[in-house]
Amino acid sequence: MANTSHRALRLLSLLGSGRQWPLRELAIRLGVSERTVRRDIETLRGLDYPIATSHGPDGGYRLGSGQTLPPLLFDHDQALAVAVALQTAPSTMFGLGDDAARALATLHQAMPPALRASMESLRLTRLQNYWEFPAQPIDxxxxxxxxxxxxxxxxxxxxxxxxxxxxxxxxxxxxxxxxxxxxxxxxxxxxxxxxxxxxxxxxxxxxxxxxxxxxxxxxxxxxxxxxxxxxxxxxxMSTHDRGDTPAAWQCTGTARLKLPAHIVARWAPGGSVVEHLDTRHCRLTLGAWSWAGVAGILATFDTELTDLHPPELVQACRRLAHRWATTTGTENPDPADG
Known part of the structure; x- marks a missing residue:
């Protein structure tokens, strides 16, 4: 009986997505036979859920128009998605930290024990990744x-x-x-x-x-x-004038690249700025946690770099060039090299 009830809630959740579900697809999603799905649909209809049937090659089942599901009817995957979304929302939207925490606590109290345990397993701790390109939270x-x-x-x-x-x-x-x-x-x-x-x-x-x-x-x-x-x-991604400005970094530099702006904009990291100069050149402004980091990102474009600023970036490029030039890879020398 418990498995039947759980399956019926899962079926109702699928139907509540608003789309029309072919019988075969519902059976695959639920891991049961098509006959069992038909029986579960009749069970839901007996509980006054208006499930409509469409016949023909493109037919299937859907929840009647204008109907809503009972509050907090989440299956396992939905519960995990909500938990992740509520915990990551404050990093992209301004002022949602307390509201998201309260919403997560409310959902936690209303969830059945099994789903509550799943949500608790996804208590996230945000760590600073130094190659992350931060963005200002949005209003x-x-x-x-x-x-x-x-x-x-x-x-x-x-x-x-x-x-x-x-x-x-x-x-x-x-x-x-x-x-x-x-x-x-x-x-x-x-x-x-x-x-x-x-x-x-x-x-x-x-x-x-x-x-x-x-x-x-x-x-x-x-x-x-x-x-x-x-x-x-x-x-x-290829629009270079999309309103970006350099993100806050310890080191920020610029360089003129022998590539069109739309190409560089497609691959430049978030928080950088691409300026169109002509059909073959652009200027890229970007940051990193070190000058070597800025130089390394510029090197990934594999093109001619000129007009670099500030002097610290020029020096970092020279140091990297010298370091790469002296790299011999002698851990496993080729006998043919003498």
């Missing part, structure tokens, strides 16, 4: 405003913020007027939230850092547009 209000506008396809009036989150005043050197944009997609990359939007001021596709925007929602709707190249990930 939940801004993210909610942008996300709602994306979902409902409503225009935004957006003002650019400084890297510290302040708003430039008219007359400031970094002030730019508010722009009307169509928000199409939200993307998370390298712990940063980006908005892919169509700018109605100059009729160009742009990528914005959400934490660098002050969005003002409107009620004006817009129609969907086809992305340039139809590849969202490539568009975001």
């Amino acid at each position: 939940p209000a801004a993210l909610t405003a942008v996300g709602t506008a994306v979902r409902h396809r409503r225009l935004l009036v957006a003002e650019a913020l400084r890297p510290d989150g302040t708003r430039p005043e008219p007359g400031d050197a970094d002030f730019s007027p508010a722009r009307r944009i169509e928000p199409h997609h939200l993307v998370v990359w390298a712990a940063r939230w980006y908005l892919v939007a169509y700018d109605l001021t100059d009729h160009q596709w742009r990528v914005h850092r959400v934490d660098r925007l002050h969005p003002r929602p409107t009620t004006q709707h817009f129609a969907a547009r086809a992305l340039p190249g139809d590849d969202l990930a490539h568009f975001v």
Whole structure:
């Protein structure tokens, strides 16, 4: 009986995802026969869950429209996903530390013992990885405003913020007027939230850092547009002017690379800045925990490097060049080398 109840809850959880499930796929997910799935569906219907059936080659089962699941109905995998999400959210969104901790405690108390034990096994401790490229946590209000506008396809009036989150005043050197944009997609990359939007001021596709925007929602709707190249990930990663600024590092340097900006932007670490110079060159600004670290990252682009700054970076490149030039790999010498 316990196995039957657990399976029925798992089935209800799957149906509650909102999609239509073919009978065979449900049977595979639950690890039972199709006949058992049919019987469990009838059990749920007997409990007044309106499970609709669609016939034909594309048929299957789904939970009736407008119906919701009982609160806190999580299976094992969902419980683990919630535990991880609540513990990692404070690192990417500003001010969620206490709220996430309280939500996790509430879920912990409401969970059955088995799921509670699973959640306790995922108590995370965040350690500083010195090759991590940190991002500023984002304001939940801004993210909610942008996300709602994306979902409902409503225009935004957006003002650019400084890297510290302040708003430039008219007359400031970094002030730019508010722009009307169509928000199409939200993307998370390298712990940063980006908005892919169509700018109605100059009729160009742009990528914005959400934490660098002050969005003002409107009620004006817009129609969907086809992305340039139809590849969202490539568009975001290869856009060099997406509003990034150098992350806070112990050492920050710049160099001129003999590569196009869109190529370097695709592979540059998060928290670096790529500046377009011409069709064959760009400038990369990036940081690391040491000057050798900055030099090492620059070397991964395997191209000509010029105009390096500051002098400490130049010296680090020379030291590495000398070190590599004197590396002979004599641990297992080749007899043919004498």
